[in-house]
Amino acid sequence: MALPAVVFLLAFASLSAASAPDCKDLVKPFMCVLTFYMQIFGKWVYVMGAGDPKPYHKAMESVKSSWIDLSPTSDSQIVTLRWGDHCFNRCILGEVNATVSGLATTFRKNLSDHKGHILQTCPDCLLWTDTFRNMDVTGRYILQFTRTGKIDGKDVELFKKQLECLNFPTNFHSYSGKTGQ
Ligand SMILES: *[C@@H]1O[C@H](CO)[C@@H](O)[C@H](O)[C@H]1NC(C)=O
Ligand SMILES: *[C@@H]1O[C@H](CO)[C@@H](O)[C@H](O)[C@H]1NC(C)=O
Numbered sequence: 001m002a003l004p005a006v007v008f009l010l011a012f013a014s015l016s017a018a019s020a021p022d023c024k025d026l027v028k029p030f031m032c033v034l035t036f037y038m039q040i041f042g043k044w045v046y047v048m049g050a051g052d053p054k055p056y057h058k059a060m061e062s063v064k065s066s067w068i069d070l071s072p073t074s075d076s077q078i079v080t081l082r083w084g085d086h087c088f089n090r091c092i093l094g095e096v097n098a099t100v101s102g103l104a105t106t107f108r109k110n111l112s113d114h115k116g117h118i119l120q121t122c123p124d125c126l127l128w129t130d131t132f133r134n135m136d137v138t139g140r141y142i143l144q145f146t147r148t149g150k151i152d153g154k155d156v157e158l159f160k161k162q163l164e165c166l167n168f169p170t171n172f173h174s175y176s177g178k179t180g181q
Helices: 005-015 034-040 054-062 153-165
Strands: 042-052 063-072 078-087 090-101 104-109 112-119 125-134 137-146
Touching: 042 054, 042 153, 054 063, 054 137, 125 153, 137 153
Parallel strands: none
Antiparallel strands: 042 063, 042 137, 063 078, 078 090, 090 104, 104 112, 112 125, 125 137
């Protein structure tokens, strides 16, 4: 996808978001300590998300249902990430080993280098945001998962605030195919 350079400049500018004072508290990454590890392992069901710039946001409309499964490996810095996405009427399954180092998690998926963070969010929720680069193409995603695939209204409100803080489009997509707000 050959997008005009100006789009990428905007994307880079928006990475340094979170300027409003209360945003600092809303977009705190998780430290990868042992107790945190115990909490993140297992299966998570996609609930809602957004992308940036626009083509990536738009692309998320096609995600019908999606899950990820995180499991430990013998190396404490490596977590196996498996996923299943239903989009365009087919199921895409995949697996990568992600490297966790401090606050950042990196992995390579289908020739794209992803660097992401798990952000603090509602209990029994997993909020993932990453930026990726595939040669000269860059973009970012934010994905909200829960254990059940369901989420409370107040947690949706929290998610919206987090989107604003990170300068993601607030008309997020939910797994039912509807857009937010
Ligand atoms: C991930 O690492 C484990 C343990 O080192 C290995 O068995 C597995 O094949 C790796 N998976 C991938 C997709 O690289
Ligand atoms: C990987 O990327 C290629 C080229 O962009 C695309 O055609 C293919 O569908 C992608 N595969 C997966 C599993 O996403």
